[in-house]
Amino acid sequence: MEPIILVHGGAGDIPDSRDQGKHDGVRQAARIGYSVLRETNSALDAVEAAVKSMEVDENFNAGYGSVLTLNETVEMEASIMRGADLATGCVTLLRDIKHPISLARMTMEPIILVHGGAGDIPDSRDQGKHDGVRQAARIGYSVLRETNSALDAVEAAVKSMEVDENFNAGYGSVLTLNETVEMEASIMRGADLATGCVTLLRDIKHPISLARMVMEKTPHNFLGGEGAMDFAREQGVEILSPPGQLVTEHAKRALESFKKQQNLGNSQPGKTEIGHEAPVPGEVGTVGAVAIDTAGRIAVATSTGGITGKYVGRIGDTPLLGCGTYADDRFGGVSTTGHGESIMKFVLAKDIINRIAFQGVTAQQATEEAVKEMTKVTGGTAGAITIDKDGNIGIYFSSKKMSWAYQKGHEITYGIRHGESITGRFL
Structure with a gap:
């Protein structure tokens, strides 16, 4: 069976001027995730890689590009889950971490x-x-x-x-x-x-x-x-x-x-x-x-x-x-x-x-x-x-x-x- 990866870049009232960046970002994330999926045959590796690509893209509200609190600070959160054994990693209230999704995975897998x-x-x-x-x-x-x-x-x-x-x-x-x-x-x-x-x-x-x-x-x-x-x-x-x-x-x-x-x-x-x-x-x-x-x-x-x-x-x-x-x-x-x-x-x-x-x-x-x-x-x-x-x-x-x-x-x-x-x- 051909493997599949599906990504999203967030739902909301997105200004038209942001459409192209969103399009480009999700396509890039899908390509990166699929490449990892074909190389490792690991769905977990693939979804982490895809999300990491969006965490460094200012077009998305994750990692670099995260929205601000009332105090003008960034507080991030992430979660990851493996279906085979329901193993899960979740993190919240993170500051100054480039890839919250990787830290979430670490809480699941040292x-x-x-x-x-x-x-x-x-x-x-x-x-x-x-x-x-x-x-x-x-x-x-x-x-x-x-x-x-x-x-x-x-x-x-x-x-x-x-x-x-x-x-x-x-x-x-x-x-x-x-x-x-x-x-x-x-x-x-x-x-x-x-x-x-x-x-x-x-x-x-x-x-x-x-x-x-x-x-x-x-x-x-x-x-x-x-x-x-x-x-x-x-x-x-x-x-x-x-x-x-x-x-x-x-x-x-x-x-x-x-x-x-x-x-x-x-x-x-x-x-x-x-x-x-x-x-x-x-x-x-x-x-x-x-x-x-x-x-x-x-x-x-x-x-x-x-x-x-x-x-x-x-x-x-x-x-x-x-x-x-x-x-x-x-x-x-x-x-x-x-x-x-x-x-x-x-x-x-x-x-x-x-x-x-x-x-x-x-x-x-x-x-x-x-x-x-x-x-x-x-x-x-x-x-x-x-x-x-x-x-x-x-x-x-x-x-x-x-x-x-x-x-x-x-x-x-x-x-x-x-x-x-x-x-x-x-x-």
Whole structure:
């Protein structure tokens, strides 16, 4: 059966001088909605797209073009409904929001977006990365639906990757030159900019949970080294014994390969997380998650073991606000991955947020432009995932690969290569 979309632009005593603009606007909305309908076969996506096109058209009383109150202000409202399960999202008394219909949809469908690290990932590792990010997205989304807490969701998603050896976080972390694991993590709540950051952790299964404890149980933003380890003990966090249980064979092989490169004259950790541009056995990658719940609250979490062959005591971008992690409900949330030294110099996460906040660009445009510019300026590769305050996502990486996935409703979309985007339905 041929799909159909039907739109309206409002009923009323419309002056003849406005007819052409109304005609043009509804035809454009119908075309946009139908294009989405054919592409996605989703009636929900189609009606949202059609209405969004009219929300930015001054010929209509929605979004830009909304009528004024007696106080000369704009107060908007919107609703969206899915017939299959009667799921509904409604919003009212909105101010200064470009697309009320998208916010209405968010109240019906929260979003979680995760990444499993950017780098030169061998093809043999793709399936493990795919499986891991999809699992993390499912776990995070389940928590998001159950608790309606973006903070709980990103912590749960990252925890699932911290116990998966396919990723460079927790179990599976890369090794220092001394063949030890030193981990770091950060978590941020966009509603009040509350933050917890940790670094130089050893033998702790879930660094991201310790970062959250720093946020919720101390007056500080950041703890590192022995102070962080002492705090973990005070909080009853398990310190694995005997030490070294987080070291994997993949990580050992990656360090061996790095040391061989070092002996050939490449003495510095290179521009990707694996230590140099050539593929090495055991490649792994930083993990991160960004979520927005039905109240519009945004949270971000990022966790890593750093880069293969790093000096003992090296601190990367992951625990640094504005570099590896940033969240602000007014604009969006970002988690980054890649060559930490380059990300730190560019303050990549905050750069993406600033582009959304001050240039008015989309989440995708901000993410892509910032990552490209960082690579151009520093020579280091990176990737980032973004969700803006309207629930739009951004995904981009300048490295060869980055595993990522997001869930919205019953669908998970994921990929690892440039241009790859695979969608599956999960009930």
